[in-house]
Amino acid sequence: MAELLQFVSSGLTVGAIYALVALGFTLIYKASDIINFAQGEFVMLGGMTTVFATLAGVPLPLAALIAVVVTTAIGFALHRFAIEPARGASPVALIMITIGASIFLRGVAQIIFDRRFHSLPPLLGADPIRFGGAAILPQSLVVLAGATVIVTLLWLFIDRTLLGKAVIATAANRLAARLTGIDTRRVVDFSFAVSAAIGAVAGILITPIALTSYDAGTLLALKGFAAAMLGGIGSAAGAVIGGLLIGLIEAFAAGYLSSNYKDAVAFLIILVVLISIPQGLFGRAKVERV
Amino acid sequence: MLILETDRLSVAFGGVRAVDEVCIAVESGQVFSIIGPNGSGKTTLFNLISGIYRPNHGSIHFAGETVTGLEPDRLARRGLSRTFQNLQIFSRMSVLENVMVGHHRHEDTGILADLVHWPSVQRQNAATREVALAALARVGLADEARRASDSLSYGALKRLEIARALASDPKLLLLDEPAAGCNPVETQEIDRVIRSLARDGITVMLVEHDMRLVMKISDRVHVLARGRTLAEGTPEEVRSNAAVIEAYLGDHGSREAVRAFG
Amino acid sequence: MRALLQTRLMPAIAVAVLVTILPLSFSSAYYYRIGVLVFIFALAVVGLNLLMGFAGQVSLGHAGFLGIGAYSVAIGPVHLGAPSWLCLFGGAVLSGAIAFLVGRPILRLKGHYLAVATLGLGLLLATVLTNEARWTGGPDGMSVPGLKLFGWSVRGATAWYWIAGATFVCGFVLAFNLMESPTGRALQAIHDSEIAALVLGIDVARKKLAIFVISAVYASVAGSFLALFNGYITPDAAGFLRSIELVAMVVLGGMGSIVGSLVGAIVLVVLPQVLTIFHDYEQALLGLVVMVFMIFLRRGIVPSIAAAFAGRR
Numbered sequence: 001m002a003e004l005l006q007f008v009s010s011g012l013t014v015g016a017i018y019a020l021v022a023l024g025f026t027l028i029y030k031a032s033d034i035i036n037f038a039q040g041e042f043v044m045l046g047g048m049t050t051v052f053a054t055l056a057g058v059p060l061p062l063a064a065l066i067a068v069v070v071t072t073a074i075g076f077a078l079h080r081f082a083i084e085p086a087r088g089a090s091p092v093a094l095i096m097i098t099i100g101a102s103i104f105l106r107g108v109a110q111i112i113f114d115r116r117f118h119s120l121p122p123l124l125g126a127d128p129i130r131f132g133g134a135a136i137l138p139q140s141l142v143v144l145a146g147a148t149v150i151v152t153l154l155w156l157f158i159d160r161t162l163l164g165k166a167v168i169a170t171a172a173n174r175l176a177a178r179l180t181g182i183d184t185r186r187v188v189d190f191s192f193a194v195s196a197a198i199g200a201v202a203g204i205l206i207t208p209i210a211l212t213s214y215d216a217g218t219l220l221a222l223k224g225f226a227a228a229m230l231g232g233i234g235s236a237a238g239a240v241i242g243g244l245l246i247g248l249i250e251a252f253a254a255g256y257l258s259s260n261y262k263d264a265v266a267f268l269i270i271l272v273v274l275i276s277i278p279q280g281l282f283g284r285a286k287v288e289r290v
Numbered sequence: 291m292l293i294l295e296t297d298r299l300s301v302a303f304g305g306v307r308a309v310d311e312v313c314i315a316v317e318s319g320q321v322f323s324i325i326g327p328n329g330s331g332k333t334t335l336f337n338l339i340s341g342i343y344r345p346n347h348g349s350i351h352f353a354g355e356t357v358t359g360l361e362p363d364r365l366a367r368r369g370l371s372r373t374f375q376n377l378q379i380f381s382r383m384s385v386l387e388n389v390m391v392g393h394h395r396h397e398d399t400g401i402l403a404d405l406v407h408w409p410s411v412q413r414q415n416a417a418t419r420e421v422a423l424a425a426l427a428r429v430g431l432a433d434e435a436r437r438a439s440d441s442l443s444y445g446a447l448k449r450l451e452i453a454r455a456l457a458s459d460p461k462l463l464l465l466d467e468p469a470a471g472c473n474p475v476e477t478q479e480i481d482r483v484i485r486s487l488a489r490d491g492i493t494v495m496l497v498e499h500d501m502r503l504v505m506k507i508s509d510r511v512h513v514l515a516r517g518r519t520l521a522e523g524t525p526e527e528v529r530s531n532a533a534v535i536e537a538y539l540g541d542h543g544s545r546e547a548v549r550a551f552g
Numbered sequence: 553m554r555a556l557l558q559t560r561l562m563p564a565i566a567v568a569v570l571v572t573i574l575p576l577s578f579s580s581a582y583y584y585r586i587g588v589l590v591f592i593f594a595l596a597v598v599g600l601n602l603l604m605g606f607a608g609q610v611s612l613g614h615a616g617f618l619g620i621g622a623y624s625v626a627i628g629p630v631h632l633g634a635p636s637w638l639c640l641f642g643g644a645v646l647s648g649a650i651a652f653l654v655g656r657p658i659l660r661l662k663g664h665y666l667a668v669a670t671l672g673l674g675l676l677l678a679t680v681l682t683n684e685a686r687w688t689g690g691p692d693g694m695s696v697p698g699l700k701l702f703g704w705s706v707r708g709a710t711a712w713y714w715i716a717g718a719t720f721v722c723g724f725v726l727a728f729n730l731m732e733s734p735t736g737r738a739l740q741a742i743h744d745s746e747i748a749a750l751v752l753g754i755d756v757a758r759k760k761l762a763i764f765v766i767s768a769v770y771a772s773v774a775g776s777f778l779a780l781f782n783g784y785i786t787p788d789a790a791g792f793l794r795s796i797e798l799v800a801m802v803v804l805g806g807m808g809s810i811v812g813s814l815v816g817a818i819v820l821v822v823l824p825q826v827l828t829i830f831h832d833y834e835q836a837l838l839g840l841v842v843m844v845f846m847i848f849l850r851r852g853i854v855p856s857i858a859a860a861f862a863g864r865r
Contacts, residue, residue, distance in 0.1 A: 035664050086847045091663040092610045096803065097846045099612075099796055104839025111832055218792060222675065225668065260683040267679065270672035274665055275657040340751060366753030378748035380741050382808075391741045395753030397734040401762050404733035405726045411733050418734070458752055 002133025007251040013140040015247020016147035020202035021224025022239035024195035030171040031191035037098040040221025041105040042199025045071045047212035051118040068200045075196025109214040122208035139208045146205045226266040229273050232283025293318040293493050299348035308334040310517040321488045323496040323504045326514035332497040340372045341365045367395050371460035373451040375467045386435040389422035392457030425453040429483050445476030462493045469500045564725045571717040584709035591716035592777045594817035595723045597801045599770020605808030607763045608743030610667045613674015614798050617647040617768040619790020621775030626696040636699045640776040644769045651768035659760045674795050682787040693786030696779045712781045727810045800842045806852025
């Protein structure tokens with residue numbers, strides 16, 4: 001029982017991060033039909049920038065803020081300078097651009113930061129909380145709380161604000177959105193920026209637990225993407241549920257089967273989902289009209 | 291001989307009955323036209339017959355065999371060919387290469403032979419080239435063979451698709467709005483091509499809006515409205531059918547039809 | 553002379569001549585070594601180009617097949633005592649078989665779904681190679697016994713130059729042949745309009761699967777050569793970065809251009825060698841190159857040059 005709780009807690013914690021990454025994917029995909037592989041790098045940049053800012057003497061809260069701002073700017077720049085110029089290219093070409101951006105950001109991080117693992121001090125102290133025989137890190141609760149706040153804020157934004165409606169409109173039909181006066185380029189800029197911000201916050205939250213390094217982004221992107229696919233790409237609720245599910249499956253696989261193949265879980269899920277239910281759990285299947 | 295028969299063919303998308311209990315019978319060697327207002331289900335019917343959509347119920351019989359639900363490539367291999375309303379040209383290939391692909395179902399070299407370029411492959415390439423050039427000549431595009439296909443005019447591209455479909459040596463050729471978007475000169479060309487096909491005994495099914503063309507060259511006309519059959523008969527019968535005139539041809543259309551008969 | 557210049561195989565002959573006379577300019581074994589690496593990767597890229605540039609599919613996990621070929625000639629001799637050349641064939645068969653089994657379901661997918669599925673496949677293969685340490689030596693890799701052909705030990709950059717060069721030229725010719733054949737036309741048709749191809753009687757699913765298997769075999773042979781030549785292999789050979797490098801080579805050289813495959817391989821093999829002092833910048837540069845080419849020069853080097861010449865005439 002204790003073991004089960006342990007797995008559930010660690011699974012949900014890391015699953016919350018996957019959920020945030022998946023949410024970032026979904027937001028960008030909804031607004032622009034693009035799969036952004038640099039999403040993982042946003043998470044990495046959030047963590048790494050905060051670490052190095054604190055190492056340079058900046059107090060933690062300010063460092064975190066700087067990290068979020070910097071990452072948001074990078075997200076914006078990614079859209080403006082890498083994606084926008086290539087608008088009209090095939091979906092695969094666009095994915096390649098984001099993959100190129102992801103590798104580029106990794107490479108730059110390697111140079112500007114370093115190649116070591118880094119951590120951040122946990123928000124609520126490091127002593128594990130004993131619960132039903134399991135040891136739960138306080139930071140886990142911070143992560144889950146943070147993720148919940150972000151998801152709620154995002155939902156409120158999409159549902160209650162005009163800009164949020166504009167995002168939905170752009171996602172539904174770009175041309176129609178433009179015809180009603182929506183500046184779709186700004187909308188997509190915005191979705192990239194927000195996705196980057198979400199990623200950065202996720203990175204800051206998880207670093208105390210999972211550490212961070214210049215190449216932490218790639219695996220995160222893949223798992224976040226698996227989560228988005230599992231939930232149904234284009235469905236925000238699906239992204240969250242998908243993320244939590246993958247986190248849980250991973251934790252159980254690592255615990256009961258083999259910890260070596262932990263990462264393979266996400267890859268396997270990608271394949272299985274795409275082969276059997278490409279639209280995911282909550283997505284809608286597309287009909288091709290000739 | 292009946293080359294194509296559909297029996298109460300139906301398909302629905304969401305709640306919309308795009309094609310509803312349509313029965314048609316096409317005799318070999320005929321020019322059989324399907325007309326109807328926009329949204330009446332003409333292209334959907336073509337998509338059903340050519341296997342792109344699966345019917346919800348009803349059946350399709352081609353050359354005496356039941357072919358309901360067969361995939362498009364399997365239908366093609368039985369001798370059914372079609373063109374597309376929205377042109378599906380192989381834009382990266384030359385005019386000649388486009389038509390050569392049309393002949394694919396008759397090419398019998400395997401992939402290993404292709405890799406090694408056996409003499410059989412060279413012979414096949416030459417033979418296919420001949421067939422393609424002949425098809426291009428029939429539609430009046432023989433001189434454009436070496437040109438990039440995306441450099442052709444719209445009307446020429448419509449003829450290119452017909453040539454490509456011809457290269458497969460079909461028993462039944464479905465032409466989906468071959469004259470759509472064509473100017474009068476181009477339409478004349480299409481007219482000439484279809485007549486020559488009919489003369490050579492190829493059964494042609496036509497979806498068209500151009501009433502003059504339809505009335506001039508069709509042996510039989512089938513009218514669809516909102517997915518259902520409204521009328522069928524010879525061009526004269528159809529154009530003088532009150533329901534058809536009311537629902538579709540209208541005042542203008544029936545004058546067009548009269549003019550078509552000169 | 554004119555007829556000779558216009559023979560179908562002119563590019564292949566030109567490349568064969570190039571391969572033969574290039575060593576005249578080599579002043580040390582180092583250049584032979586670069587040549588070997590270029591031919592190895594160019595071989596893999598030709599295969600990938602058939603899939604991507606030609607048939608219009610995509611594979612972001614192709615290094616996985618490279619890895620299978622590489623580890624086959626490592627595991628076979630070391631753990632099973634089988635001769636290297638047999639393991640090379642075995643690896644190719646295994647790669648082909650995996651491509652066949654997984655290809656059937658995933659090639660139904662299109663666009664970014666297919667891209668991600670192949671990504672997942674490549675990662676899965678790389679993960680297996682990393683984890684099954686008992687067989688593969690784990691993340692640190694394993695050493696690869698040298699190739700013995702008819703009792704003669706194939707060793708040294710010079711010998712490998714000729715072997716890799718000859719194999720590349722063969723792969724080149726096969727690909728060229730395919731382009732001018734019924735299968736080649738069918739594949740190009742599938743790229744331009746799958747629905748039109750279907751309606752003309754082309755068995756689209758089967759053709760896509762065939763080209764996927766062929767491209768996997770190309771990658772596998774290349775991987776086997778890489779392992780045999782280097783004498784060592786690590787799981788990085790099958791990793792994500794390697795897969796992206798291969799795609800970058802395809803895009804750089806020109807999608808659909810067989811000659812471009814060689815150009816792309818040359819650029820991305822030679823550049824890191826030339827920039828060894830910038831080793832730390834390798835990843836950043838790769839990312840930048842991919843981005844720049846995909847944004848501005850999507851056609852790739854060879855088609856762009858060809859278009860420039862055509863325009864000038």
